[in-house]
Amino acid sequence: MIPINLPKIGEEEVEAVVKVMRSGPLTNALGAGPMVTQFEKNFAKFAGVKHAIAVNTGTAALHSAIVAAGVKQGDEVILPSFTFVATAEAVVMAGGKPVFTDIDPETYNISPAVIKKNITKKTKAIIPVDLYGLSAEIKPISEIATKHGLAVVEDAAQAHGATYNGKPAGVFADAACWSLYASKNMTTGEGGIITTDGDEMAETLRLIRTHGEKAKYASLMLGYNYRMSEIQAAIGLVQLDKLPAFVAKRRENAKRLTRLLAKTDKLQLPEETNDRQHSWYLYTVRLKNATENERNKIVEELRQKGIGAEVYYVNPVHLMPYYRENFGGRKLPETEKAAKQVFSLPIHPSVTEAQVDYIGKTLLSLL
């Protein structure tokens, strides 16, 4: 089976881990050991911002950023439902109410026009998600946020290597949250990192990461143990150096697959524009005008032929039992339609040209 994603770990990562394990320290009580500090410095440079704060998951990154953005009990936060559940989880963990908002059917990203309609007196923040690795429409979203005094926390969990107007994804938000989970464009096994230009925001995030402490045993605010270990940071430093090559190979595979699949008009293919470069975390197609069963049949047939096609996301968050019961009620027609018609194909850096050709030809033969 060609898996949908696969971490690419080399001898360099192994050596970096062994070095930390032999000489230590393994972690730092305030979350800022030498490897973590160096990783943050390098990641901030890559992301084109002043600060990066490393944490232990992308979910922790989102939760920390939502709290640091000032979201409190009862505040409303606008976000897509067509995302991984962690985006909504972070809001609920902070005591906020997720306001699920429909998407643009072409990009699958949250629609600025629908955001405008969903703003109320209780709205505190917006979380655009760079879904599949294509940057959300961050400029119009930032303009709406500025007009209404809202924070923008970008969920860039899938966007390592994506750009918007020539700048790295995340630059135009108050804070951007990245996942370093094993499937992502770069990984630390589990891990996350928040990038921001805000000095005060960065300071608060560092407190939240480690029990609200600037010095041991003197908590200044409610915090958590969201610290990244030195071992994870050592892996991250190597992976970050390799990221440009990983993304270049993903792009090459995506272009090759698009050349093949452009032969049919039954699929809506993913696209990048001059102002938005994809990170190519997921190559997602839509089976136009299809029912859910028709889509599922093709996914199943691809899997039988050794192609690890997957559906992201078969259940939009507002339809999951917990979220439907507590925060449901809103109809999201474009989200519900996309959830029935999309599926993703493997293009990660270990997928060879021959495998891309096989994926393309196999899919064409099934349509």
Ligand SMILES: Cc1ncc(COP(=O)(O)O)c(C=O)c1O
């Ligand atoms: C869009 C999105 N948001 C948040 C997360 C959560 O990240 P993590 O799994 O590192 O907690 C992920 C990845 O899993 C994601 O894809």
